[in-house]
Amino acid sequence: MITFRYLRGLLSALFLTAIAGYATTTVSVTFDALPTSTVTLDGSTFYAGFATATVNGIPNQELICDDFTDQMSANVFHGNDPLVYDFSTLSSDIPLGSSSGVEFPAEMGTLYEQAAVLVYELATGSSLTGAQIGDYQAALWSTLDPSQLPASALDANAQADITAAQHTLSTATAAWLNALYAGTNIYTPDANSGYGKYAGSGAPQEFMQYTPAAAVPEPCTALLGGVLILAGMSVRRYRYR
Numbered sequence: 169m170i171t172f173r174y175l176r177g178l179l180s181a182l183f184l185t186a187i188a189g190y191a192t193t194t195v196s197v198t199f200d201a202l203p204t205s206t207v208t209l210d211g212s213t214f215y216a217g218f219a220t221a222t223v224n225g226i227p228n229q230e231l232i233c234d235d236f237t238d239q240m241s242a243n244v245f246h247g248n249d250p251l252v253y254d255f256s257t258l259s260s261d262i263p264l265g266s267s268s269g270v271e272f273p274a275e276m277g278t279l280y281e282q283a284a285v286l287v288y289e290l291a292t293g294s295s296l297t298g299a300q301i302g303d304y305q306a307a308l309w310s311t312l313d314p315s316q317l318p319a320s321a322l323d324a325n326a327q328a329d330i331t332a333a334q335h336t337l338s339t340a341t342a343a344w345l346n347a348l349y350a351g352t353n354i355y356t357p358d359a360n361s362g363y364g365k366y367a368g369s370g371a372p373q374e375f376m377q378y379t380p381a382a383a384v385p386e387p388c389t390a391l392l393g394g395v396l397i398l399a400g401m402s403v404r405r406y407r408y409r
């Protein structure tokens with residue numbers, strides 16, 4: 169029999185380790201190539217679509233900026249050195265990589281989910297023109313930052329992309345949406361890195377990514393599985409003493 173003290177210690181270690189897992193979920197990001205498309209909004213031209221980045225040493229990761237405010241203030245991608253980003257997936261129970269959280273915490277519900285549909289459609293659209301990529305980019309920015317880029321400022325095609333994303337959310341199956349959210353990654357500049365979102369004008373932008381193969385367990389889930397395996401091994405070892 170496993171003693172109560174052993175179980176209490178095991179659960180305490182799991183709880184503390186799980187909290188630490190959420191608090192330290194950061195990644196190193198270096199941008200290797202800028203997006204190849206552009207979009208013109210209110211007389212200014214911005215990069216549109218996916219930039220190519222190396223994330224924790226893994227190259228050729230496609231990330232798209234979802235932050236029109238910082239994109240507007242700098243109109244550059246900060247890629248000269250590795251930057252520290254908080255990492256989360258949209259399926260997280262606590263969708264925060266650290267205490268700084270996501271760029272738009274008030275939008276963590278439906279609007280980030282709507283943004284995930286737009287990123288998915290852009291990532292899986294194999295024959296999109298540059299103009300269509302620009303429309304999706306504008307729709308993404310307007311979805312998460314409507315105070316800076318209201319939908320009324322977009323052309324009819326970008327407005328139609330937003331309407332289509334809303335329709336997808338309302339009609340898709342739960343299984344499809346769960347898979348989408350698990351594969352939607354969010355990269356938020358870490359507030360403690362010196363480059364974070366509280367650093368003022370010119371801070372790095374927040375990015376999103378759709379990677380169906382990267383639907384990995386959150387830190388808490390992975391740690392829970394590992395601890396349960398160890399607990400099972402301990403029980404079996406005790407029984408066979």
